[in-house]
Amino acid sequence: MEFSSKLIEKAVNEISQLPGIGKRTALRLALHLLKQPKDQTVFLSQALLSMREDIQYCESCHNISDQAVCEICSNSNRNHQLICVVEDIRDVMAIENTGQFRGIYHVLGGKISPIDGVGPSQLNITSLVNKVKEGLVSEIIFALSSTMEGDTTNFFIYKQIADCDIIVSTIARGISVGDELEYADEVTLGRSILHRVPFEKSLKNN
Amino acid sequence: MEFSSKLIEKAVNEISQLPGIGKRTALRLALHLLKQPKDQTVFLSQALLSMREDIQYCESCHNISDQAVCEICSNSNRNHQLICVVEDIRDVMAIENTGQFRGIYHVLGGKISPIDGVGPSQLNITSLVNKVKEGLVSEIIFALSSTMEGDTTNFFIYKQIADCDIIVSTIARGISVGDELEYADEVTLGRSILHRVPFEKSLKNN
Numbered sequence: 163m164e165f166s167s168k169l170i171e172k173a174v175n176e177i178s179q180l181p182g183i184g185k186r187t188a189l190r191l192a193l194h195l196l197k198q199p200k201d202q203t204v205f206l207s208q209a210l211l212s213m214r215e216d217i218q219y220c221e222s223c224h225n226i227s228d229q230a231v232c233e234i235c236s237n238s239n240r241n242h243q244l245i246c247v248v249e250d251i252r253d254v255m256a257i258e259n260t261g262q263f264r265g266i267y268h269v270l271g272g273k274i275s276p277i278d279g280v281g282p283s284q285l286n287i288t289s290l291v292n293k294v295k296e297g298l299v300s301e302i303i304f305a306l307s308s309t310m311e312g313d314t315t316n317f318f319i320y321k322q323i324a325d326c327d328i329i330v331s332t333i334a335r336g337i338s339v340g341d342e343l344e345y346a347d348e349v350t351l352g353r354s355i356l357h358r359v360p361f362e363k364s365l366k367n368n
Numbered sequence: 369m370e371f372s373s374k375l376i377e378k379a380v381n382e383i384s385q386l387p388g389i390g391k392r393t394a395l396r397l398a399l400h401l402l403k404q405p406k407d408q409t410v411f412l413s414q415a416l417l418s419m420r421e422d423i424q425y426c427e428s429c430h431n432i433s434d435q436a437v438c439e440i441c442s443n444s445n446r447n448h449q450l451i452c453v454v455e456d457i458r459d460v461m462a463i464e465n466t467g468q469f470r471g472i473y474h475v476l477g478g479k480i481s482p483i484d485g486v487g488p489s490q491l492n493i494t495s496l497v498n499k500v501k502e503g504l505v506s507e508i509i510f511a512l513s514s515t516m517e518g519d520t521t522n523f524f525i526y527k528q529i530a531d532c533d534i535i536v537s538t539i540a541r542g543i544s545v546g547d548e549l550e551y552a553d554e555v556t557l558g559r560s561i562l563h564r565v566p567f568e569k570s571l572k573n574n
Contacts, residue, residue: 164464166439166457167432173419176412180397191386193456195420196432203420206382207413213379214401214409226373226402233372250399251372258370 163189224269224286226251234258234266241265243300247290247319249273249312253305265303268293273311274318282318294323301329308335369395430475430492432457440464440472447471449506453496453525455479455518459511471509474499479517480524488524500529507535514541 163185165171170192177188195203219225220232227233234240234254244265248254254267270285293299302323306312320330336354337346346354369391371377376398383394401409425431426438433439440446440460450471454460460473476491499505508529512518526536542560543552552560 163461166460167423167434169415169419169423169434170432170457173415176408176415179408179412181400182393182396187388189458190388192416192419193458194387195416196423200420202382202385203416206385207417209375209379209382210398210401210409211413213375213398214406217373217375217402226376228373228375251376252395252399254372255369 220269223267224271224289225254225267239264243298244303245290245293245299245301246303246305248305249307257305265301270306270315273306273309274315275311285315287319287322290319291322294326294328299328301331304330304332426475429473430477430495431460431473445470449504450509451496451499451505451507452509452511454511455513463511471507476512476521479512479515480521481517491521493525493528496525497528500532500534505534507537510536510538 163174165174170189173192174185174188177183177191178185183191195206218227218230220227220235221230222235223232225232225234229236235242241264245268246257246263246265247268247270248257249270249272251269254269257263257267268286268290270287270290272280272285274280274282274285290302294302302319304316304319306315316332323330334357335350336357337343337350343351369380371380376395379398380391380394383389383397384391389397401412424433424436426433426441427436428441429438431438431440435442441448447470451474452463452469452471453474453476454463455476455478457475460475463469463473474492474496476493476496478486478491480486480488480491496508500508508525510522510525512521522538529536540563541556542563543549543556549557
């Protein structure tokens with residue numbers, strides 16, 4: 163791509179470094195900003211900069227937060243003995259939206275993935291293991307995605323806390339609510355039969 | 369969506385104002401920036417700001433440029449009597465890529481579209497008409513997209529220059545090179561038969 167202006171070329175190059183955005187989309191976004199009032203670009207730039215510079219991570223659960231300890235961890239109404247292990251802030255938001263979880267979280271910041279160069283030392287695993295060893299936890303729920311990387315991460319953490327006297331569970335895998343059985347893959351369907359729940363219990367959860 | 373941080377909420381709100389980017393994608397982009405070195409966000413913000421503040425438009429063709437007159441308009445090797453009328457900078461780039469056009473451009477900055485609230489006065493039409501009336505032009509090629517808005521814009525301009533002694537043409541519509549005939553829509557196929565070209569001429573153009 164040849165640009166008639168170095169300024170627009172630079173902007174397109176920077177925008178297209180974002181994941182899922184190619185040069186053509188970047189050019190479309192740049193031209194959109196040029197057509198909008200100058201304020202929009204100013205606000206966007208400022209919001210990005212202040213987010214990157216001033217963001218904090220909760221000391222306890224490593225979730226993104228505006229204070230040293232996040233709102234969930236500082237809420238005394240929640241069960242601090244019950245920890246849900248998740249990959250990132252999006253998973254925290256998704257689980258909070260269900261309204262079904264009253265414990266606290268532990269955000270790993272990723273999954274162990276040698277292909278992407280992510281090892282255990284880059285994740286917030288040590289602080290989780292320490293919490294467990296200090297006897298502050300009664301149950302851990304693994305809520306990582308059901309991929310090879312997720313399973314590896316689960317197993318890596320499990321090995322380090324296996325000798326502690328706590329319950330270790332993982333979120334249930336099964337057919338999504340509203341899904342047709344015939345379109346489900348066999349692994350999911352198999353697990354949903356293997357881990358079937360008493361019918362009366364399933365009624366109460368609704 | 370409830371965010372655990374006002375900073376990230378603000379960034380997501382600003383990013384999601386860009387066209388085609390919803391809140392979820394915006395959050396993904398924000399989290400990506402947080403994982404990358406701080407420099408990337410700084411460079412992105414600076415590039416956007418300096419593009420928006422310092423960008424210039426060519427005095428002659430209204431293309432985006434770093435100088436008062438763009439490189440194409442200041443190139444004396446190009447035919448300044450032949451003007452190709454396009455919607456925006458992306459069309460200039462696309463036509464320049466073909467290497468088939470040695471005239472200059474006139475960038476309208478959009479199409480007449482009452483639904484989107486774009487009237488003729490918001491487009492660079494007057495300066496084009498003036499150029500024609502001053503006798504600086506021998507041929508105008510309309511290269512707007514083949515939509516109702518494009519056709520309306522073509523016709524609006526044509527009416528104002530119809531009494532001038534110049535050639536007014538429009539780019540050929542027809543079957544794309546490499547396309548199967550059976551999948552072409554009937555309007556396109558009909559036009560390609562109506563505006564057929566002598567076979568020997570088509571050989572020379574390859």
